[in-house]
Amino acid sequence: MTHSIAKKVTARISVILIIALSVLFTASYFLVRDIISKNLKEQNEAMVTIYSDLVTEEAFSKDAAFDENFAENILARGDYICQMFKIDFAYLFVPLEEPGKIQYVCVSQNKKFDAYNPNDKFINKIENYTLTEDEIAVWNGEKDISTSITQSKSGYEVSTMVRVQDPLGNYCMAGVDQSYNGMNREIGVLLAIISLTILLVIGLVNLCVYLIMRRSVSAPAQKVCRVMNEFLTDGERSDVKLEVEGDDEFAMISSAFNSMSADISDYLANISRLTHEQEQQDAQLDISARIQRGFLKDTYFEANRCVIHADMIPAKHIAGDLYDYLQIDNSRFLTVIADVSGKGVAASIFMAVTLMLIREFAKMNLSPAEILSKVNDTLSENNPSLLFLTAIVGIYDSDKKTYTYANAGHNLPYILSSKVTPLAGEQNVLLGLFPGEVFTENTVKLETGDTLFLYTDGVNEAVNADKQFFGTGRLEAALQEFITAKKENPVDFVNRKVADFVGDAERHDDITMLCFSPAETEHLVLEAEEPAFETLKNKILSLPIPRKEQLNLCLAAEEIFMNICAYSYPEQSRKGQVRVLIALSNRVTLRFTDTGIPFNPTRDPINPDEYDVDTQIGGLGRFIAFNQVDDAKYEYKNGKNILTLTKYII
């Protein structure tokens, strides 16, 4: 809830004025009363002087004493004075010896006085009256005059006295009394009229203040508010403007608001444009990244007689690293790993070109050294940006069980057997800068059970939050741990180690790894029906591995195969097929592929503790199967259920 400034100001002014007025009223009341009583006193003193002069003059002119005759004589003249000067009483008295008693000589009265009684002349009448200190002082001649003012409900009573003397030397007190009834009421009425008038004036002034405030403060403020709200609701509208009127503060605010709103509108428009551009750029980068990812082969591949695991994790959207492999002919298999200097779009283009060149040259039956040499010459010919790359190109010959490789300035790979061995050999110069370079190559023997591990420097140069490198020490330790643990594959294993090491720190370089293991592979295509398992069973039983391992694998294979037969193709009329890959290296890999309904058997296997032998039937098969092998991995890809079981042969 808001309150108008005009109302607030008016209300405050009213309160202040009313308080001021109350103070003023009270002060005026007392001041006026004071002035009036002072005037009364002066007036009464003048009256008593006149009366006493009259008395003294009368006494001395007639040589008379203050006796009854004198009283009769002076009485009528006193009455006259009372009447003329609007005095209530004029009197002469003598204080008696007895305290509190006086004896009047005579008392003149005003005929208009309420209590006037023409017969009551008070001559020689004794009354009760106690003189005030002042009056005693006057009687004793210590003071000339005394005036006492007593307040009554309706006003004042003023008595003024002096001492007079007759020719005989007798003293007498002469006094006049005046009462001023109704004075308080009169003052009150007068002040009330004044106050009401002032209140009326205040009201009018306040009304004016309110109207002026409303016109020149509240209304413009509300307008500014409304326009600002309008702007807030639709900030992109550049036509939301305040009219600039006059040269007051509101004109300044309006002017400032107008330039601010214009700035904000521009700013928003800019942000919107930049966001749009950024979105477009991101979309482009996404597309680039997808295209680049498309260049790369699958992260897992079974070649004729070797098994490949690889992975590339870009630091940013798009990478400068690459891995590749290619079955050149029945016995020869090409592997490539490379790292382009720099990252981003330029590096990715350079990477794509290099990839295409290597694939093309590989198909021309060239040796790894020749491939590198040709790629180097082609890249160096036209490389204005002076990009370059390091690479290892190798060819595995499954007949000879040899790996021949040429290294262009790349990190030395490792051979993983029972231990981790760096693969020695000349590193040569990197690619892309020096045409005509000759590359040397080396050949090593790779036995079944060995694994060749290639990587880019993104692995050993991965940095954690404490600015430490992962380093080749940790890499070799991880690889050794992998050999001992006999779990999954070295690529995933090292990837996890690096990820754990780096934590939340920003990644600076692409991480690429490729490993391949010579393997005996066999592909079976089986009908998804129970009897077909016999073929798979015989193949497993013919593998050159211990009987115990054969039986474990056979059990796993049977459970999985029967599972597929039972559930993958529910429509009886359309029995499908199951493709089974059997690969033997330092492990046995069984890969089941079917095109049936998607089903992940690794999810929610049964809990044997909750298995009720009396009511439940089946459900234990998958659980048994996964317990016979070291690793089970499921993926659904291109409409296929792919389940890979791995058992390490120790």
Next chain:
Amino acid sequence: MTITKSNENGKITLSLDGWLDTAAAPALGAEVEAIEAADEIILDFDKVEYMSSSGLRQVVAAHRKAKELGAEFTVCRVHNEIMSIFALTGLDKKLNVTEA
């Protein structure tokens, strides 16, 4: 696989020989189903080298049959490899299984 059945005064012994796999399981199922009365049913696993979950299911079916007939049920002379499957599935605790 071959199944030899012997009956000594209501003590029925089924001696199994070979692989109790998916292919062989129905035969065991049929043999068990055919039992009409027994005081005790014994499955002799001495010559069983291999058992899959379908074989295991028939063992469970035999257990239920015995319960139905009010007979004792024993799986005897189970070799290590097969025992590990009984143990894995927790059935070694739920059924009367004895080692070789």
